[in-house]
Amino acid sequence: MNYESDVWVKWESGKVNGNDVSEFHEWQKEDKVELIKQIPLIRVTTEFMDYVEYGLNRLPEDLLVSTENEAEVNNGKKIKNAFIISNGERILAVHTNNTKIPIYKSRLIPRQELQFLHTINEMAVTEYAFTPKKNVYGYLNLEPRALYGLFRKERNLKQVLYMALNDLKITDNKDVNKLRYLYGEWNYEGLNGVKDYTYEEIIDRLGEEMLMGWTDKHKRVTEFLVQDDVLLGEIFAAYDKPQVK
Template identity: 35%
Template sequence: MLYMHDLWVNWFEGEENGYNVCHFHEWRKEDGIELVDQIPLLLIDEDLFEFIENDLQELPKSMLDDIHKRTYMKKNQERKTIDYAAVVTDGRSVLVFDTLGYSLPVKKSRLIPRQERLVFDMVEGKRPSIYELDNPTPKEYHILSLSPEKMAGLTRRERQLKQLLMMALDQLRHTDHPEEVGYWLTEWDPSQYELMKELTAEAAWQRLYYGTMEGWSKQHEELCGKLIKGQPFFETMWQSENQKSTKHLKSQN
């Protein structure tokens, strides 16, 4: 088995979508980078890599058996054994996971570019290990888990705010005041005003949802900021993301 040593990881916990496991250029100082002393490296096929990167389902038992207690983390000069963790690659992309003792990839991280290149060098010319998935459930994307295509090209901040917008829209769909939906649709697209009289609340919501799910713009951001006003939970998320992204930009300049 191949092993890597002294890896810097930036864990993203509970993320089922790979676009939320940020690449190195989007890491932030407050993320809490950790050092992995030793960890196994597995070359796997594209389907299994996609499954690990973009889902939170059970990993093949044979894979878990192969990597059991082969990872060590270093913290305060102490070496801690990790039950199930590995670096995986399909030869094109790289991901690190830690199951936290469970059988699914609860924590995920990317690698810094130099260590990514080392992964590709180490697996060059080798055949992937074959692990069979046991009846995986097909992945379904929805308003609270948009498909990668809907997040393509967005920055970390934009992805976070887009998810916040989708959460607010999901809440709006179940409002006790259907007229609110029409208001926000015309706020998003004033040209819909005349048509609003003929639309049901659900039809208006569908137009708003499908109109906002593509890309990200100043218009998206303005709608999100207005839609969450007066909702403490959403406002806290909005403020937190804006503060973090501002700090990140300042640290880069």
């Protein structure tokens, strides 16, 4: 097995969508960054890379056995299962936190990413048996293309927007006039096209039209949606703070 030494990581927990794992340029001053003294490096197929990067799926037993206690942090403490995987193009550090799924994920610093990719391309692919999972996407689990190309702050705010839309979908107070007003804030030119839509149809239309990108209009709609929701308002305010690098 190949190993890499003195690897810097910023573990992020529960990231189903690989696009939501912060790239190095998005790491911030207050983020906790850890130095891993030794960690296995494994070349995998693109299909297995997708399985790990875009899900919280159960890892193959032979991968867990081969990497058990093979990683260690600066004080010599062993990590039960941590490793870096790559298909030769993408690369990701993984930490199971004593489970059988990739609870923690991290990108790498650019210098080490380039170095490890060079090493990976000299390595043989390790094949693992696994059952591909079809991810079910929705307002609380956005599909990868909805977050592609967005910065960390934009991704976080986009998720707040869709959490607020989801609350509108399940609320008992279905005010279609308020929803039409909201749609007009988003797409005034298209307002006449939804005048005969039901409450649910307008939400679905909003969800489809706002799926890609992040603009000032996305932000204005989000601000409107969270103004009467204390919890989402606090989350929005926390994510909307100026970022310090």
